[in-house]
Amino acid sequence: MDASGSWALALLSFSASGVARQPRSTWVGIAALGLVAVALGTVAWRHSHLRRRRRLQQVGTVAQLWIYPIKSCKGVSVSEAECTDMGLRCGHLRDRFWLVINEEGNMVTARQEPRLVLISLTCDNDTLTLSAAYTKDLLLPITPPTTNPVLQCRVHGMEVQGRDCGEAAAKWITSFLKTQPCRLVHFEPHMHPRSSQQMRPVFRPTDQVAYSDASPFLVLSEASLEDLNSRMEKRVRASNFRPNIVISGCGVYAEDSWNELLIGDVELKRVMACTR
Incomplete structure (x- = not known):
């Protein structure tokens, strides 16, 4: 540089x-x-x-x-x-181990949805709390149930898996962004990294x-x-x-x-x- x-x-x-x-x-x-x-x-x-x-x-x-x-x-x-x-x-928190995706499985980041930077996350024991202004907090299990489907996602065009975090997370993020249907996925240790x-x-x-x-x-x-x-x-x-x-x-x-x-x-x- x-x-x-x-x-x-x-x-x-x-x-x-x-x-x-x-x-x-x-x-x-x-x-x-x-x-x-x-x-x-x-x-x-x-x-x-x-x-x-x-x-x-x-x-x-x-x-x-x-x-x-x-x-x-x-x-x-x-x-x-x-x-x-x-x-x-740090504890249950991993850096960029959760991802917002659209209906096609493509990553959704602040490049497309700047309002994402307004969402904060805290962790208490085995529970994640998603927070944003004028929005009710969302509580999620740190590890999604194994009954939730594993989705094929894309980050910068590269395939990578993620376990769906459920309908409540999808509705919460979609409602906050107010632009397109989105889902939240979680990367698990057994999944193949990029x-x-x-x-x-x-x-x-x-x-x-x-x-x-x-x-x-x-x-x-x-x-x-x-x-x-x-x-x-x-x-x-x-x-x-x-x-x-x-x-x-x-x-x-x-x-x-x-x-x-x-x-x-x-x-x-x-x-x-x-x-x-």
Whole structure:
């Protein structure tokens, strides 16, 4: 990404899993390709593959972690999260594991239905609550009944399955959007994920996602966002870009040079810039 432009985000891929913890003061640095976990802690950059544990340069601190359970709906701020092969997880919440589709099975996102960003979601034990202004809350089981049908869906033209969340969810979302009949589906562990490499050749064959566009993680720096806002008539927030990891304490567009990062025990590899 060019620091002279308006880029603010970078996409990152990963190869393993771990647990994100509360902030800590230990130094961390870039390690090998892949990722083990995401932490609220110090972020650093490594100069050399051969000296990855010797030459560490601190570049910032992870300030926020976000999970977006329903694609294009509001995010949930969390203080810790587990990394999985397909994005952040906190308790029952998984990043972009729920999807709104139309009658043809095609994804419906804020690109077509901007009102989706007004829907928020909370989780209490095994119950999801969908909320929106001037609309009665909808309570759903975190896991749809196995008697609900599994639907064939499409995300950016790629086939992927999802279990239907039922008539109540379909009516609630359709009523709120007021434009077209929609349904809500949920990705389950036994379902076959989408290949990130089929979306963007720069990803590895092992990188997979459920309903995310292409990458399981999206990173944003506060400095880049502030620089963008200095040139905007109306300020935008980090939530406008829907990042999973927000980093503070770094320079403007410094993330463009972070090809590999270590955050706590988490190893990240930068894959591509996000067009947002």
